[in-house]
Amino acid sequence: MMTEKHVAVLLADGFEEGEAVVFIDIMRRLDIKVTVLSCMETTALNTYFETRITADDVLKNGYDNTYDAVMMPGGPQGTDNLSANPMVIDFLKRHISEGKYICALCSSGAKVLAAHNLLEGRAYTTGDKLAEKFSDGQYLDKKVVVTDNFITGKGLGVSFEFSFTVAKMLLADNQEKVDWQASHIYFDHWPLATGHWPL
Numbered sequence: 001m002m003t004e005k006h007v008a009v010l011l012a013d014g015f016e017e018g019e020a021v022v023f024i025d026i027m028r029r030l031d032i033k034v035t036v037l038s039c040m041e042t043t044a045l046n047t048y049f050e051t052r053i054t055a056d057d058v059l060k061n062g063y064d065n066t067y068d069a070v071m072m073p074g075g076p077q078g079t080d081n082l083s084a085n086p087m088v089i090d091f092l093k094r095h096i097s098e099g100k101y102i103c104a105l106c107s108s109g110a111k112v113l114a115a116h117n118l119l120e121g122r123a124y125t126t127g128d129k130l131a132e133k134f135s136d137g138q139y140l141d142k143k144v145v146v147t148d149n150f151i152t153g154k155g156l157g158v159s160f161e162f163s164f165t166v167a168k169m170l171l172a173d174n175q176e177k178v179d180w181q182a183s184h185i186y187f188d189h190w191p192l193a194t195g196h197w198p199l
Contacts, residue, residue, distance in 0.1 A: 014077025017047040026163035074106020127155040
């Protein structure tokens with residue numbers, strides 16, 4: 001019997017709701033447990049485009065738990081808020097040290113991971129030429145980049161590629177399930193070409 005995988009999604013006011021919701025949807029379709037954690041004072045969040053979204057809990061309450069993966073969406077203000085939150089950075093550092101998957105979509109790769117030197121020189125991707133602002137990490141102009149346990153995606157338009165890549169890593173012993181689900185929702189860009197992985 002496979003152990004159920006569990007992912008934490010970190011959200012802060014101003015997050016890109018499309019990126020978050022697509023990721024959560026794909027994880028749950030694949031029976032990967034998702035806990036949505038607000039990195040603000042309350043579970044009710046303000047999103048980039050003012051869609052009303054409520055998290056499952058606040059990070060403070062889930063902080064001591066260990067997850068198989070931690071995901072962060074983009075959104076200019078959202079990633080600013082994540083990056084400025086010491087609890088978020090400490091939570092990420094612990095999961096990195098324990099070899100868990102760190103999954104950053106859009107600006108969170110640069111503005112949270114690279115900004116705090118969490119990539120430690122690893123290859124990654126991010127949006128909006130943000131990589132130029134930070135010295136950490138090696139930017140690759142790819143839709144999705146997987147380096148060690150870090151999975152990064154460029155932006156909203158690659159949310160499905162990113163989500164299925166995370167699922168592929170988490171469900172390494174059940175690739176058929178991932179492939180079936182991609183086909184089931186008519187997602188034609190799967191599997192990704194091998195060029196998306198660093199050599």
